[in-house]
Amino acid sequence: MKRNRPSRRGRVVHDGVQAFLQAHRATIARELPGARVTVREGPASAFPQARDHARTMYDTRHPKVLVIEVAPRMMRSSRARIAGVLMHELGHAWWIVRGVDDHTERDADTAARRMFRASIRYDRGLVQTTGPGRSPRPRELPQ
Numbered sequence: 001m002k003r004n005r006p007s008r009r010g011r012v013v014h015d016g017v018q019a020f021l022q023a024h025r026a027t028i029a030r031e032l033p034g035a036r037v038t039v040r041e042g043p044a045s046a047f048p049q050a051r052d053h054a055r056t057m058y059d060t061r062h063p064k065v066l067v068i069e070v071a072p073r074m075m076r077s078s079r080a081r082i083a084g085v086l087m088h089e090l091g092h093a094w095w096i097v098r099g100v101d102d103h104t105e106r107d108a109d110t111a112a113r114r115m116f117r118a119s120i121r122y123d124r125g126l127v128q129t130t131g132p133g134r135s136p137r138p139r140e141l142p143q
């Protein structure tokens, strides 16, 4: 069985990321109507802090074209962390495709909970997880 598949950029994306996207394809299509979301691995230099796992990028002129870059360290992340991180980023996307650029990190978690009917918590590394952790988003993090 092939563990990793090439992303559009030609770099590998963790099998867990692909599995999450496939499992939630219908939800993503329903909740982000008309959006084109590309998930790819970004350069390590874009994720300097240990808790940096992903970022969502878009051009404000084209809010339905989104790129979620995942950090190389996602390769070593648990399925629960991968799910929490991607749900959070897709929570940002939920606001962005509706033209709401000005939303908070907690707003992203709120959208993610509604979209996926899941709990977004923060693990001991202060990274999103669907496993055990703190909720809502800890105060010591950027809001």
Ligand SMILES: [Zn+2]
Binding pocket: 088, 089, 092, 105, 108
């Ligand atoms: Zn965020």
